[in-house]
Amino acid sequence: MTKKRILIIDDDTRNIFALSATLRAKSFECLSCMSAEEALQLLKSNAIVDAVLIDMMMPEMDGYEAIPLIKNIPHRAKTPVIAVTAQAMLGDREKCLQAGADDYVSKPVDVDKLLDVLSVL
Numbered sequence: 475m476t477k478k479r480i481l482i483i484d485d486d487t488r489n490i491f492a493l494s495a496t497l498r499a500k501s502f503e504c505l506s507c508m509s510a511e512e513a514l515q516l517l518k519s520n521a522i523v524d525a526v527l528i529d530m531m532m533p534e535m536d537g538y539e540a541i542p543l544i545k546n547i548p549h550r551a552k553t554p555v556i557a558v559t560a561q562a563m564l565g566d567r568e569k570c571l572q573a574g575a576d577d578y579v580s581k582p583v584d585v586d587k588l589l590d591v592l593s594v595l
Contacts, residue, residue, distance in 0.1 A: 479503040479522050480592070483513040483540070484529040493527060496585055510540035517550050525592060530559035530570060541574040556591055558583065
């Protein structure tokens with residue numbers, strides 16, 4: 475069985491480190507980008523990415539702007555995009571899903587919930 479490859483998009487290296495360590499321990503491969511612009515360039519390439527975890531609050535381009543752009547890349551239209559955000563207020567999940575996210579996980583990340591979300595891969 476090939477390892478699933480997850481792209482983590484977050485402007486905070488600590489979040490990337492923590493998510494990568496957790497996912498690698500569960501036999502996922504991880505790629506990371508510090509900005510949505512960098513991620514879009516990677517996603518336009520033929521790099522293998524099975525799912526995207528994107529921080530919704532980033533400078534320059536946030537997740538709300540980036541998700542529709544990711545979904546508009548023809549060969550990425552069906553790639554699951556999971557919003558990861560510290561915003562856990564009522565309506566935030568809906569806002570993420572309206573932006574095109576396939577699912578939503580709040581920070582601090584509940585590892586079991588994240589693994590449930592990724593189990594659909």
